[in-house]
Amino acid sequence: xxxxxxxxxxxxxxxxxxxxxxxxxxxxxxxxxxxxxxxxxxxxxxxxxxxxxxxxxxxxxxxxxxxxxxxxxxxxxxxxxxxxxxxxxxxxxxxxxxxxxxxxxxxxxxxxxxxxxxxxxxxxxxxxxxxxxxxxxxxxxxxxxxxxxxxxxxxxxxxxxxxxxxxxxxxxxxxxxxxxxxxxxxxxxxxxxxxxxxxxxxxxxxxxxxxxxxxxxxxxx
Amino acid sequence: xxxxxxxxxxxxxxxxxxxxxxxxxxxxxxxxxxxxxxxxxxxxxxxxxxxxxxxxxxxxxxxxxxxxxxxxxxxxxxxxxxxxxxxxxxxxxxxxxxxxxxxxxxxxxxxxxxxxxxxxxxxxxxxxxxxxxxxxxxxxxxxxxxxxxxxxxxxxxxxxxxxxxxxxxxxxx
Numbered sequence: 001x002x003x004x005x006x007x008x009x010x011x012x013x014x015x016x017x018x019x020x021x022x023x024x025x026x027x028x029x030x031x032x033x034x035x036x037x038x039x040x041x042x043x044x045x046x047x048x049x050x051x052x053x054x055x056x057x058x059x060x061x062x063x064x065x066x067x068x069x070x071x072x073x074x075x076x077x078x079x080x081x082x083x084x085x086x087x088x089x090x091x092x093x094x095x096x097x098x099x100x101x102x103x104x105x106x107x108x109x110x111x112x113x114x115x116x117x118x119x120x121x122x123x124x125x126x127x128x129x130x131x132x133x134x135x136x137x138x139x140x141x142x143x144x145x146x147x148x149x150x151x152x153x154x155x156x157x158x159x160x161x162x163x164x165x166x167x168x169x170x171x172x173x174x175x176x177x178x179x180x181x182x183x184x185x186x187x188x189x190x191x192x193x194x195x196x197x198x199x200x201x202x203x204x205x206x207x208x209x210x211x212x213x214x215x216x217x218x219x220x221x
Numbered sequence: 222x223x224x225x226x227x228x229x230x231x232x233x234x235x236x237x238x239x240x241x242x243x244x245x246x247x248x249x250x251x252x253x254x255x256x257x258x259x260x261x262x263x264x265x266x267x268x269x270x271x272x273x274x275x276x277x278x279x280x281x282x283x284x285x286x287x288x289x290x291x292x293x294x295x296x297x298x299x300x301x302x303x304x305x306x307x308x309x310x311x312x313x314x315x316x317x318x319x320x321x322x323x324x325x326x327x328x329x330x331x332x333x334x335x336x337x338x339x340x341x342x343x344x345x346x347x348x349x350x351x352x353x354x355x356x357x358x359x360x361x362x363x364x365x366x367x368x369x370x371x372x373x374x375x376x377x378x379x380x381x382x383x384x385x386x387x388x389x390x391x392x393x394x
Binding site: 002003005006007008009010011012013014103104105106107108109110111112115116119211214215218219 | 266270274287294298342352374
């Protein structure tokens with residue numbers, strides 16, 4: 001069968017479909033079907049929640065270091081928390097703004113390239129940053145909580161820390177980061193790789209890059 | 222233009238062109254349920270974007286193809302990339318898409334969809350527009366490539382199809 005013959009078959013299909021009434025304009029206009037944009041709703045809610053959480057964490061970090069300016073260790077913990085909160089706020093807001101700004105009526109190649117770059121950024125930058133920072137953020141959080149307790153009883157936390165504290169701190173960071181990679185390995189081994197890819201990183205990077213390459217090839221050839 | 226007028230205009234244009242949406246859904250979705258989902262998704266996006274449609278900038282069909290293909294390709298990539306091959310669009314599928322029986326299944330359509338299913342997302346868009354009898358200029362406008370590029374790609378696809386048919390004939394002989 002030649003391509004031109006396929007055209008005839010396609011036109012037959014077109015005539016059949018024109019007679020169908022399944023896609024009612026009413027349904028589209030009201031957008032009442034629950035399944036419409038079901039994939040976007042969790043994205044918007046999830047990202048909004050993450051941004052709100054980011055504001056809370058950021059405020060906590062700022063209020064902590066600004067009230068402990070004389071103790072550099074406390075300031076460092078507060079700044080780390082502020083940084084984590086800022087990223088937790090900026091990344092989802094950036095994504096939501098970009099998502100809203102997409103004009104689906106633009107040429108296919110342009111929009112697909114933009115969407116794929118968005119996905120690549122998420123899996124290449126956001127996911128690893130959050131995985132690593134999220135894995136160690138409990139350490140400054142714990143120290144900040146201990147500092148509050150110290151403030152309450154009038155004790156200087158940092159002067160009473162044992163000599164091996166720095167070694168413990170570094171070991172904790174290494175273990176936490178190691179656990180992030182171990183968790184990633186275990187999830188993939190258990191056959192939940194796809195879930196992990198969609199949520200974090202891994203094969204999604206490969207897919208996003210393959211899609212970008214496919215677009216470049218399409219344009220080039 | 223008021224909301225009511227927009228609504229009426231959209232409804233008229235939708236009735237005239239909804240076959241296109243079903244065909245795009247048929248090319249990009251895997252199962253009958255996904256096809257209906259995708260067609261509704263495209264329809265919803267069309268309605269949302271309709272307020273910004275300016276007929277001085279683009280023909281309605283060009284605008285519609287861009288939105289339909291962008292939504293369909295995005296969904297395909299979200300669902301797992303090129304793993305989402307087309308199933309043959311047979312009479313059963315058509316019935317399920319449209320909710321009404323189709324009189325005569327067409328073997329050519331099955332072969333056509335099997336062939337389209339082997340193409341990547343962007344080449345599927347290209348061949349769909351070609352089958353829709355769109356001019357090279359319009360295909361170029363929809364996809365965002367040059368008309369020369371469109372012509373070259375279509376020739377390549379024709380050659381690929383001929384090669385496939387020749388191979389099938391040899392195997393069958």
